[in-house]
Amino acid sequence: MTFEELGLSAKVLQAVEATGYTTPTPIQAQAIPFALAGRDVLGIAQTGTGKTAAFTLPMLSRLEQGRARARMPRTLILEPTRELAAQVEESFIRYGVNHKLNVALLIGGVSFADQEAKITRGADVLIATPGRLLDFAERGKLLLTGIEILVIDEADRMLDMGFIPDIERICKLVPFTRQTLFFSATMPPEITRLTETFLHNPARVEVARAATTASTIAQSLVASHGGADKRQTLRRLIREAADFKNAIIFCNRKRDVALLHKSLQKHGFSAGALHGDMDQRARMASLDAFKSGEVALIVCSDVAARGLDIPDVSHVFNFDVPTHAEDYVHRIGRTGRAGKSGVAISIVTSGDEKHLADIERLISRKIDYLEGAALTELPEGGESARDGDGGRRRRGERREDAKAEPKSRRRERREEAEPRAAKSPENRAPEARPRDSSRDSSSPASGASGRAPARPAPREDYREPPRDRRRGREEDDAPVVGMGDHVPMFLLRPVRLKSKVDADEATSVG
Ligand code: AMP
Numbered sequence: 001m002t003f004e005e006l007g008l009s010a011k012v013l014q015a016v017e018a019t020g021y022t023t024p025t026p027i028q029a030q031a032i033p034f035a036l037a038g039r040d041v042l043g044i045a046q047t048g049t050g051k052t053a054a055f056t057l058p059m060l061s062r063l064e065q066g067r068a069r070a071r072m073p074r075t076l077i078l079e080p081t082r083e084l085a086a087q088v089e090e091s092f093i094r095y096g097v098n099h100k101l102n103v104a105l106l107i108g109g110v111s112f113a114d115q116e117a118k119i120t121r122g123a124d125v126l127i128a129t130p131g132r133l134l135d136f137a138e139r140g141k142l143l144l145t146g147i148e149i150l151v152i153d154e155a156d157r158m159l160d161m162g163f164i165p166d167i168e169r170i171c172k173l174v175p176f177t178r179q180t181l182f183f184s185a186t187m188p189p190e191i192t193r194l195t196e197t198f199l200h201n202p203a204r205v206e207v208a209r210a211a212t213t214a215s216t217i218a219q220s221l222v223a224s225h226g227g228a229d230k231r232q233t234l235r236r237l238i239r240e241a242a243d244f245k246n247a248i249i250f251c252n253r254k255r256d257v258a259l260l261h262k263s264l265q266k267h268g269f270s271a272g273a274l275h276g277d278m279d280q281r282a283r284m285a286s287l288d289a290f291k292s293g294e295v296a297l298i299v300c301s302d303v304a305a306r307g308l309d310i311p312d313v314s315h316v317f318n319f320d321v322p323t324h325a326e327d328y329v330h331r332i333g334r335t336g337r338a339g340k341s342g343v344a345i346s347i348v349t350s351g352d353e354k355h356l357a358d359i360e361r362l363i364s365r366k367i368d369y370l371e372g373a374a375l376t377e378l379p380e381g382g383e384s385a386r387d388g389d390g391g392r393r394r395r396g397e398r399r400e401d402a403k404a405e406p407k408s409r410r411r412e413r414r415e416e417a418e419p420r421a422a423k424s425p426e427n428r429a430p431e432a433r434p435r436d437s438s439r440d441s442s443s444p445a446s447g448a449s450g451r452a453p454a455r456p457a458p459r460e461d462y463r464e465p466p467r468d469r470r471r472g473r474e475e476d477d478a479p480v481v482g483m484g485d486h487v488p489m490f491l492l493r494p495v496r497l498k499s500k501v502d503a504d505e506a507t508s509v510g
Helices: 011-021 025-037 051-063 082-095 112-121 129-136 157-159 164-173 188-200 226-239 254-266 280-291 323-332 353-363 383-387 407-416 467-474 500-509
Strands: 041-044 075-078 103-106 124-127 149-152 179-186 203-206 217-223 249-252 272-273 298-299 315-318 342-348
Touching: 011 051, 011 082, 025 041, 025 051, 025 179, 025 203, 041 051, 041 298, 051 075, 051 149, 051 179, 051 342, 075 129, 075 164, 082 103, 082 124, 082 280, 103 112, 112 129, 112 188, 124 129, 129 164, 149 164, 157 164, 157 179, 157 467, 164 188, 179 188, 226 254, 226 315, 226 342, 254 272, 254 298, 272 280, 280 298, 323 342, 323 353
Parallel strands: 041 179, 041 203, 075 124, 075 149, 103 124, 149 179, 217 342, 249 298, 249 315, 272 298, 315 342
Antiparallel strands: none
């Protein structure tokens, strides 16, 4: 099968040739002819399969006819994170070099004014995260009634992040007659229901199950005591890694990303970080530094790194074993791409056994311990005992072998890709006011009809996930005993005694 046989336009074929691709990937070969024919497509495919081109190439071909009108984009692509949205924009720029199309990006963390200017000019392609898109639509600054093609990408990730109610609202704002291209790595019941409601007689195309990990990735485990021992284990693994080029290091929590990043820098490693509390510019700068080889290590959280296409990653380290088995598949899928070999090593501490068992069940294989020493055979004191770092937990350091995903971690997962909107003044709409709950905010017509639209305050981009999905996670919450690791300052203050008698009494009591 060649690209010529798929029915793409001459301009698109030229751009594909310039990129150097000779053969369509299976998802491209299957999805492109249906997309070009105007059919709805349900694509079950992970990132790394070439699915971005599977929707951008036919969209470019179809966009050659017609023109965009002010505030009325012609096509809409929904992505769960800003990085993915920016990545899709890059694809449009690459494959669309021979087209004069206006591409607009609507994501949080970027000035409203610039984005508004682009939309006002008229966008052929609008790439957006759901929250920011609804913000614009609700303010009447954007009309979705001209959408000819709607792409919903990474739908299962949208579900994890609580975006499904937003997706449902957006689907109701776009015309019934649009074409929908829908992609998801997995098909949980909530996603199936969504496709049944919003797709019309879709062509179903499917490549490789999400639970499969590439055979080109050498997976292994290393046991650790947790705490400082874990960081030392990681440093040793990096130093000893064979054929090391660069590595993505995953932590389960944002604050641990920051902590580990600092620690690695302190120990002289060239490392960057990527997590949702960083502003968009810092996130893109970190990513670019890693992609260009300026830094060899990048410490990430799941949400920020999900789906990123970084070619040539030699190693993935799971500093924390992920609490959701699918995250393991996505994390290690950052290496061993396009037939290259890769190494994925997970650091395991006591308390990780349950999650590890879930992962092994999902990928239908056992992962071996690298150095033969399983968790149960770990020597007393671990790395710290060996090189005298003490292995004691430092002040402010949390217990890293906590069994489960605490509530705060679940909130982090939602907030991460798009932290609360409007943290900085330029990111805030100048006219932002509290939401007017009395109006029907889902109606775009309020803006079009000439009535002054009520302007809601910028919204958070995250919604609570549906109750049934939350329940499972809440059961995992680790109980906190007493004050946990935290000792309030007032308890550490020295006691001043008034007289010798008092002092004697205090000594005899204490
Ligand atoms: P995606 O799944 O869209 O994130 O794409 C994964 C990677 O595959 C990206 O680096 C693309 O540039 C690359 N890619 C997409 N289509 C092809 C193709 N037909 N041949 C070779 N590489 C491709």
